[in-house]
Amino acid sequence: MTRATPTPRRPRAPASASQQRLDPIGGLAAWPIAPVVALIVVTYAVVATISRPHEIQNVELAAAAVAALMIAAAVLVWSARPDLAPFTRTRAIVIVALGVGAHLLAAASTWQFNGMIQDDFAPIGLGLLLLALAPFRPWKEILLLGVSVAVTVGVTALVQSPFLGIQTPPVLFVIIAMTQVLAPTLAAAAYSRQVVNSIYRWQTDARRAIRARTEESRGLLAQSVVDHRLTNLGADVLPFLADVLARQTLTASDIKRARSLAFQVRRVLVAEVDHTWLDDLIDRERIGLTEHGLNPLCVIADPERRATGFDSDQRAAVGAVIVALCTLKGFDPTSLVVQIDGSGAAPTDTDQITQAFGHRGARPTPATDTTTLDIVTPAQTQAAAQARAQARAQDQVYAATMPRTPRRTTDAGSRATDTITIQAGISLPPFQRRRALRPYLSVLRAVFTRVRVTSRRPLLTLEFDAERGHLTKTKGTR
């Protein structure tokens, strides 16, 4: 028997991924499912309760059941709101717990007088609530919640079976009740799994294509970097060195000139080293605005170079939002201010570089450039031996800690939070402004935490946090 060549496994999305998290703009389009489902659930609960007055033994409990389901529906609508994204696990659990509570209350309100299981509103309501989680939560979570609800609903049906109006084997009631929950649950889980895997595959391909395109431009980029550097070096340095070499002698003025040139070149290079991607981005926007005949004034305040700690997704999100702001109708070119401050240590060079190139085994070096050792004996051998011993000890410490915490980025694993504030003056009616920025804000919410938008016409302020230091996904350079 011959065996076919195994096809490579298609990439699978991480278990925690949801449509909303992977494709925030797509998630934005899916959000109307929440209010629609909420409306159906509430309407059905009210109609089903009113149409069965003869079964209800305890009106208060029945009212409480409808109220609980209404709250669950309200929480669903609130949780799915794009400006409150992402939809967290806690919200999903609260919704399902309220639904289960409603189910138990409804069952208690008709205790011993429930005619049929199939017209109970809670199992179907719960099924619909679970269905509405599909665009927002990972499939495993939906499945787990759904199965737990189905078991609860099944047990309640079994307990009620002796008092029901139809004489069939009790397990039939269990099947009916559980199907009302399980069918929508499995549908929601299947949707979530399929859509997340499709998006993830597309993202993997897109990233590969982006990498390939970037590599293609390597030659051109390298040439432009060289040109830029040599221009920066000025017309002075190379001729000076060539002149000294040609003369084969050094004069006192040569030495003085060499010192001054060294100082100048170093100053330029140090300034360049301190340049971050955010500076580049703003520079480009500034040039773009100038080309449009405007007189831009864009301010960046990032004294600790915290921007360097952002990963590529965060950079893309910030970049897209800044570009969107600058190209928005009614944007005041003199009003853009980007500020980054925060708590915890600023990112070190080590963070950026080692992760930029994806070396997983990269080890962090101490945060400061130089670590001063208290070497008591000045003798060379002893100093060297001590340094070597210390180096080995450090090495062992890293070797022992790194495999367990492969991508820890800051020393001692401390968490740091960077707060980014983007301020821009935009003279557009609030509705249009919201509409234009909504997709970008949904992306910001997917990659940053605590996204706040405040508006005091014409000034718009976006504020959001980036957390570092805790298994961050930092990938990037300057």
Add this chain to the structure above:
Amino acid sequence: MSLGLPGHLVQLTLARALARAAHWFALTCLMAAAVSVAILSLNRSPELWITTVVVVAMGALLVLFTRHRRIAFAVAFLAVGTLGVYVFTLTVLGVPDVFPASNMFLVALPKMALVMVGGAGSTALAGVLWSTAAFLLAEAAALLAILGTAVPYRPDLFTLSTYLVLVGVMVLAGIDRRASNAAQPAIHRAVQDGANRQLRDALDTRAIALLNDTTVAQLVALSLEEPGALSPGLRASLNDTLTTLHDTNWLTDIDARSATAPKPTLTAQSTANHSWLSSAVYITIERCRDRGLVVEVTGDRDALARLDADSDRDVGLALQQCLVNVILHAGVASAEVAIESDLTTISLLITDAGRGFTESESASDRLGLRQSVRRRIEQLGGSVLIWSRPGAGTSVRLTVPAAQKQTPNQTPNAASRRPTP
């Protein structure tokens, strides 16, 4: 993750996901129907087994349709499903004295499964049409069956609401996301820009490091000289710098060189010595010796053979900066380079007994250590540790990842596999 689906993929992706969801919904309904009828046939009417078979046949066709999305299977599912609904309704409602009316959830199960065929439509319109056809067929078959039983007819709201919800979801998914159309390409552009910027920064980092190694180092060396004739070492390094910089393709040249450089041999003893002599570390040390520095090399030199071309080049350049620092700043004429290796890394410890420095003093002069040593080594995935104190010398430890060390029992095999030169 910011890279959302582009407009042209949205419809297809959503249609597939909806199809998957609809199939699972239908399968659950059919499974529940089959199990329920099996239980009823065991308890009440043994003749119901034929109904179980019909439901299982529906399930089998559904699975077939899920796997191979062909119109023929959809039509077959519709035909068998309609027949199944008729048989199911007739036999289940025919069980005497159990069901009070026709609008039982149990009876609706195969109908709801049939309606789900629309979920597999490739567009919203096709899906709605398939669903509507299935809904009408199911209701007609059920009505026909109910007329043949004794139970009174009641409208089945379960199937109707399932149909309406499915149609609603398909229409919602089919609505074009116009508002987001402009944003998605903007995000893609931002990601591409970010990638370009990252590459540019990497090249820039290397360029700045090279300029620091060459131009700044030369200027500083000149500024520390006494007036008079150039020393042979200085003349050589000046020449080297100008040759490097006058060739304006120095960045890409390095790429090209490293790309075509032969892969390092890992174990063969005969080539190890050659590797040491041709390694950038050796060449750097020799160059610094030419400039008058006494460099003592200890440790496992052969381990350098485990570095690939890129690492070898960059470790050499970083070492050069460290040794140039000794020449320029340490105030001593000797240094020690100790090479150590373990299974996955190679370390170079550069030690001198010179002046040493403190961080504050080095702050203005941080470019060399920061750019030419630290960033360079970190780009290789390595790390740099520096210990220094005024008057107590300086130790710099460069650690870089290297090819896995061969264990002794692997060596002969590895050697025998290698073609003889």
